[in-house]
Amino acid sequence: MTETKENTEERDLPERIVFYDGDCGFCNTSVQLVLNKRKRPIYFAALQSKLAEEKLGSRGVSIQLNTLYFLENDKLYQKSTGALRIARHLKGGYPLLYYVGIIFPRFFRDWIYDQVAKRRHKIKPGYCAMPSPDERKLFLGD
Numbered sequence: 001m002t003e004t005k006e007n008t009e010e011r012d013l014p015e016r017i018v019f020y021d022g023d024c025g026f027c028n029t030s031v032q033l034v035l036n037k038r039k040r041p042i043y044f045a046a047l048q049s050k051l052a053e054e055k056l057g058s059r060g061v062s063i064q065l066n067t068l069y070f071l072e073n074d075k076l077y078q079k080s081t082g083a084l085r086i087a088r089h090l091k092g093g094y095p096l097l098y099y100v101g102i103i104f105p106r107f108f109r110d111w112i113y114d115q116v117a118k119r120r121h122k123i124k125p126g127y128c129a130m131p132s133p134d135e136r137k138l139f140l141g142d
Helices: 005-012 024-037 050-059 079-087 094-101 106-118
Strands: 016-020 043-046 067-074 073-077
Touching: 016 024, 016 050, 016 073, 043 050, 067 079, 073 079, 079 094, 079 106
Parallel strands: 016 043
Antiparallel strands: 016 067, 067 073
């Protein structure tokens, strides 16, 4: 069996990628929190990037800028489930959020997620923090 270039590239993807709205201050603040609290490598790509378009599009996802997507071991999670799965990989008490949050039905968690997402630009106006050279390596795409 011959391996195609696409299969090789898929396998070369990092285990964990967060796809986030690169033009959202609240989202950028959240990315900074994950960078500062991560206990395992987590990579990031803006939803506006070609990488997001390729990787999410190949999974049949129509990108919504108000949605966080988390690709973990080739499985895609979104909205509240994605956020809770990310929390599992953070230091401190953050992993507890996963175990407490996952108890609630997804429709309820996603409703809360959608309420925050609707107001995200008002909660935290846009800004872009400059990542350190080591952190810059964790940002994928263009």
